[in-house]
Amino acid sequence: MNKTKITQNLLFALVLALILSLISCNRTKPQSPSNRHAASQKDSAAIAMVLLNQRLAQQADKDVIDFVRKQGAEQFVLENGGYWVTKTKRTDAEQISENTTLDIRLIVYDLEEHMLIDSRENINLKQHELIAPVLETLHSMHYGESARLVIPWYAAYGATGSALIPPYTNLIIDIETYN
Secondary structure: OHHHHHHHHHHHHHHHHHHHHHHOOOOOOOOOOOOHHHHHHHHHHHHHHHHHHHHHHHHHHHHHHHHHHHHHHHHOEEOOOOOEEEEEEOOOOOEOOOOOEEEEEEEEEEOOOOEEEEEEEEEEOOOOOOOHHHHHHHHOOEOOOEEEEEEOHHHOOOOOOOOOOOOOOOEEEEEEEEO
């Protein structure tokens, strides 16, 4: 009987030691980043910038729609990219293909119709870097045709602009193609 009691006491002491070691385990707590405050400031600044750009994009849409209405909205078609197009001259010539080289004239205005660019170029559509609305419109045109695009800033040169286009500029682009 004495052996049983000693075994029970030993087992109890072992279990108690195991429980106490688990309870008293002092693991190092994970440390929070030292730049935590700065990260939250960056996050709030990024969120504020996104909200500002959303408001500016909504205003751009309103300004572009007002311009299109003044020009005669029934002439224009709203494309999936958020810009408006009207063909100002149509032809029955061959359609412009994706791999073609062609002569074009681009006249770029802001919505107040101040001319920003007037260029005539010979371009290869596959290699030339054009903003998406211009490229998409050229692919839907025939040789000798002309078109007018009205593009909000976010579908054109965006918040950064370019060498000749200021940031956040809504554009009017006249495109002429030549045979």
